[in-house]
Amino acid sequence: MPDTIISVNGLIHRYGDTEAVRNISFEIADGEIFSFLGPNGAGKSTVINVLTTLLPVQQGHASIAGFDVMVDPGEVRRRIGIVFQEVTLDRDMTVSETLAFHGMLYDMPRDLMKSRIQELIGIVELSGKRDTLTKHLSGGMKRRLEIARGLMTRPRVLFLDEPTIGLDPQTRMRIWDYIHQINREGTTIFLTTHYMDEADQLSDRIGIIDHGQIVTSGKPIDLKNALGQDLIYLETTDNSSAIRIASTQEAIISGEQKKNGVVFIVSEDGTRILPRIIDLLRENGIGVLTINMKKPSMDDVFVHHTGREIRDAGPEKGFSPKSRPGRR
Amino acid sequence: MRTPGFVVIFWRDMLRFVRFRTLLLSSLVQPALWMAFFGIAMSANFNLLTAEIPVPSGLNEVNYLTFMSAGVIAMTTLFTSLYGGITLLFDKNWGLLREVFASPLRRTDIIIGIGLSVVVKSVLQALIILGFGILLGVQYFPGYSPSEVAVAVAGIILFVTVFALGFVFLSSAISITMESPEGLQGVITLLTMPIFFASNALYPIEAFPDVLMVISAYNPLTFLVNGLRYFAIGDSFFALGKMYSYGAVEVVTSLTGLVVFTVLMFSIALWRFRRAVVT
Structure with missing residues (x-):
């Protein structure tokens, strides 16, 4: 030491x-x-x-x-x-x-x-x-x-x-x-x-x-690992219901509503969980409009702990839905 | 070989003084211009006005240019030293002082370093005025032997040094305390007016109203001018229709007054520097 x-x-x-x-x-x-x-x-x-x-x-x-x-x-x-x-x-x-x-x-x-x-x-x-x-x-x-x-x-x-x-x-x-x-x-x-x-x-x-x-x-x-394996961003027809429904899945650590959609932190490989979530939402009559998935970055760690992003971040800024408000 | 702390500050200030050619040149030419224009113009008038006044026998009569040249040295020293601390305000605002404040250098070294730099500039200017004055026909050192001239020049340098230190300490104290250069400019202008005009630099003070006379009697600039005239012109002379005589007592009193003033200003500067926070 x-x-x-x-x-x-x-x-x-x-x-x-x-x-x-x-x-x-x-x-x-x-x-x-x-x-x-x-x-x-x-x-x-x-x-x-x-x-x-x-x-x-x-x-x-x-x-x-x-x-x-x-x-x-x-x-x-x-x-x-x-x-x-x-x-x-x-x-x-x-x-x-x-x-x-x-x-x-x-x-x-x-x-x-x-x-x-x-x-x-x-x-x-x-x-x-x-x-x-x-x-x-x-x-x-x-x-x-x-x-x-x-x-x-x-x-x-x-x-x-x-x-x-x-x-x-x-x-x-x-x-x-x-x-x-x-x-x-x-x-x-x-x-x-x-x-x-x-x-x-x-x-x-x-x-x-x-x-x-x-x-x-x-x-x-x-x-970054404390945030889970992957972050899944979804834009759905009913964001608040989507969080409630998807959160029943064990692999989902947390779900949070953002301006343009929802973000789930998952504890398993996101590529495997994502199809299950989409199916589950569809069964409940919720349509998925856009999908994005990535490994947690420092931005995500920061947002997770402070509830907001740093404006004017570095040139190699990671993607997150909030930073692209015009996306559709 | 290691360098004493104040020398480091002195070195940088001199580096800048030499590097800013215009600053260097203007500060050396400016006092000469005062002599050349104001001095000669006023001299012509005063000599005309006092031409009729009989000179007591045995007294050395000096012309106005000679009389006021001590005032020009004093004024130049006053300006140079009062503006000497401004560099600290700029260093503070530009962040340069942070490096110094975060180093082990003692705060007294900053004060003394800047002081020393201003002393060098002031002495240089004083010597230039003396030299230029001689070219213009100022009657310095009447009848002095070479060794007497050397003593006189040393005396002038001593007075200029003590006075310059006093005012650069004051200037440093103000600079480290204030935030804006404009404000500082205002304060310094406000200070120079009474100090310069309520003194015997350009004219005798005997005809002043009482209040003004008291102020000028305790004015450090008057102390400086007393010393300069004593060494440059002599212990007794006749100028502007008036007899002047400076005995040892006056000279020692003036020097003591300057030393007291300088020590006081140093304490104030030290107090301000110890409290100064630069971030």
């Missing part, structure tokens, strides 16, 4: 009257990639800001590598790297100056700093851009530079707040590669995202966060 590197207990954070974080507790193991998945405004960034000592702990406890973020913020800062959600590069500094500035902020010895800059610029493939001002970099290059910056001090934990927001699919894949690579070398990764595919593909564990609370957490595969 690996050591716990981040431990958060009963964290509550308010902005005025709004409770942005409501009693959040979780632990992250050393060497893990852990994601906070949730919509904008769910409280992800607030948790990151508290953990990175930018916001004070109002209530609860949080510690990183054994240091309490309130008691020993200095020790915590020395052990973490951060890639902020928005670009936070000085437009008028060059790539190498940006990294040098960061190294100096952390009081790195000169020689180490120089070799680290050399190494990181290579890793994030910015070797030809050493002396380019950051304002002349593309969006993806800026992100890569920020990741390199976050790694300058070889942190125990790297925080990535929405690391691929606004980037094209190709660049996202490359960033994911870097994240995996960094993680393999031993850095614990804590990332927040509102992209389902990102959380799904990158994380060892995911915490789904909504309205300032963790609604569920676990390995992506477990979260």
Whole structure:
């Protein structure tokens, strides 16, 4: 069992009257990639800001590598790297100056700093851009530079707040590669995202966060499996009756009415159950208009736990009837 | 070799100062323009008005350009240092300050780093004004020996440094507290007016109404101008129909006043920085 590197207990954070974080507790193991998945405004960034000592702990406890973020913020800062959600590069500094500035902020010895800059610029493939001002970099290059910056001090934990927001699919894949690579070398990764595919593909564990609370957490595969074998979407002539009738079948875990039809979560192979359901409905005088079936995706997990979808999801967004309101 | 924290902040600010060519150039040319236009224009008038006034024997009479050049140095230092902290507001709004605030760097290092950068800019400007003033015929360092000139220049640099630190600390405190650049601009403009005009930078204060006289007597800008005139023109001279004499007491009092002001501003800045939350 690996050591716990981040431990958060009963964290509550308010902005005025709004409770942005409501009693959040979780632990992250050393060497893990852990994601906070949730919509904008769910409280992800607030948790990151508290953990990175930018916001004070109002209530609860949080510690990183054994240091309490309130008691020993200095020790915590020395052990973490951060890639902020928005670009936070000085437009008028060059790539190498940006990294040098960061190294100096952390009081790195000169020689180490120089070799680290050399190494990181290579890793994030910015070797030809050493002396380019950051304002002349593309969006993806800026992100890569920020990741390199976050790694300058070889942190125990790297925080990535929405690391691929606004980037094209190709660049996202490359960033994911870097994240995996960094993680393999031993850095614990804590990332927040509102992209389902990102959380799904990158994380060892995911915490789904909504309205300032963790609604569920676990390995992506477990979260999806918990939803059953298959999801069956039907549009019928009488949706509410269809749920009542089909739910008598043992293999059906749950049935839920949606805007355009019903969705059943089934515990067996859907291809075998589906004909039985259609027959059963027809016997009861209910016509089936459209059929769709798929394995549960992270979207489904999210919808299941929060009762809604994340708007503006990633490019490789999974199908679900609600996201195609015009379909018929 | 490791770098002290404030040097890191200083280094970046200087990097930007040198990199923004227009900023660099304008900040160096602007004070020279003040001398060239306002100085010469006013000088012509004042010299005309005071031409009839007899100069007491044995006193060094200085022309208005010489008299006001100390004021121009003071004004330039005031503007440079009051605007010096603005960079922090932009860094805050652009998110750049988050990197710094999340690092182990102490908050005092940020304050001192920006302060140091403004001191360098201010001293540079002061030296340019001195140089340009000599070209325009300002009678600096009358009858000084080379070593006396060196002491005088050192004294000028000392006064400019302490004063600039005081106002950049104030500026930093305001910048870290405020949200909008427009608001900050307003506050700083509001501050510069009374500080500049309720002082002896451009004219003597003896003829002021009582209230204004009290304000200007405790005005840090007056302290600075006292020091500058003492070192640049001498301990006693005659200008604008009036005799000026600065003894050691006045100079030490002025410097003490500036030091007290600067320490006070540093405490305020530190208080604001410790409370500042940047997300």
